[in-house]
Amino acid sequence: MKQLLRMWCRRLACVFKMPCRQSGSTRHQSPRLPHDRRTILAAAARWHHTAPESLKCAWQLHGDHLELRYANTLMRFDFVWLRDHCRSASCYNAKTNQRSLDTASVDLGIKPKAVRVDETTLFLTWPDGHVTRYGLEWLVKNSYEGQKQQVMHPRILWNAEIYRQAQVPSVDCRSFLETDEGLKEFLQNFLLYGIAFVENVTPTKEDTEILAERVSLIRETIYGRMWYFTSDFSRGDTAYTKLALDRHTDTTYFQEPCGIQVFHCLKHEGTGGRTLLVDGFYAAEQVLRQAPDQFELLSKVPLKHEYVENVGDCHNHMIGVGPVLNVYPWNNELYLIRYNNYDRAVINTVPYDVVHRWYAAHRTLTAELRRPENELWVKLKPGKALFIDNWRVLHGREAFTGYRQLCGCYLTRDDVLNTARLLGLQA
């Protein structure tokens, strides 16, 4: 055994000295490891630099990972990860952008036999002789540490004043339908603010459908594909009345709430009926600032929302489960708010003491959502279609009188983001 170790040490020492220069001054202690591995790595755990004069890149091999410093980012890569993401022709099909490597065939104890870094590229040689190369820029972009520093979805959080000051223009229907620039401008506004308007739309259901299809696939639901609605109580929901509706997001009772809601008011002869819009992420951000523990609770406690309908021929029972605030765990970035006090179901997913703290947190969020300065009121008119990010922006409406007809649809979020990415936007 001892002899084997000595041999290993010699091999490692030689492998690691060869291509890269060592820096004597930046020696780091190797992490705690089982006895034999520690001995082996005593020789390996040193910083190596691409060139003595340019210290742009340095790397160090540890017992179970590779540490790499490049472009001011300190990254740590698991060896299996490094083998799994190999972009060589036999591991990755560049035509389809799909992995060909069978990850299950990678030894979970795998370690590179040799490591080398030049100005632009990391080279790893595996025990079977296979060579993996990674561009250093690619690693920065794709490492956990690199991701952590970025946001997935750049946004501008707003209250009424911020939104008005921004003077976000509505896009003309023609340019939206006929030019990529028009569509791109619309989508950019939509991604940044979570709402966007199209003007000069012919006020029919068919024309609204054409708009929707320019951006995405329409998500057919229990309400149909394209829907019309008036205050005729044709469905068992308050939306189909003349009553006011407090701010909420829709379809919280779906396991995946609809991504986008399109509204186009085709007719209103009467008073009231203005639409209320509130940036849920702006409000949540205020909660995070004031009471981070409440923000966390809202992002951890799972809740049910439910839609039970028995009106006429419509019989539905939908249940969706998830927290009010949904965040990406690696950077705490919000991506979905599920907020509908009408459709919130019985809370039976948490014990009483957590429930009480949850109510307090919900109250803090509600107070933020209800601040008058956060409310954007608009009157929807025939010809002006509104797209709402239903994962972010809450909507509501004022009570109204007279005949009012709205048409619209839900869109699948993936397909909206797909369109945006194809136009070169970060989505």
Ligand SMILES: C[N+](C)(C)CCCC[C@H](N)C(=O)O
């Ligand atoms: C939009 N449209 C009228 C079709 C449906 C309304 C659904 C209303 C429901 N309470 C929810 O918030 O999901």
Ligand SMILES: O=C(O)CCC(=O)C(=O)O
């Ligand atoms: O009538 C409105 O303006 C909106 C009603 C509503 O919340 C909905 O249909 O989702």
Ligand SMILES: [Fe+2]
């Ligand atoms: Fe709604």
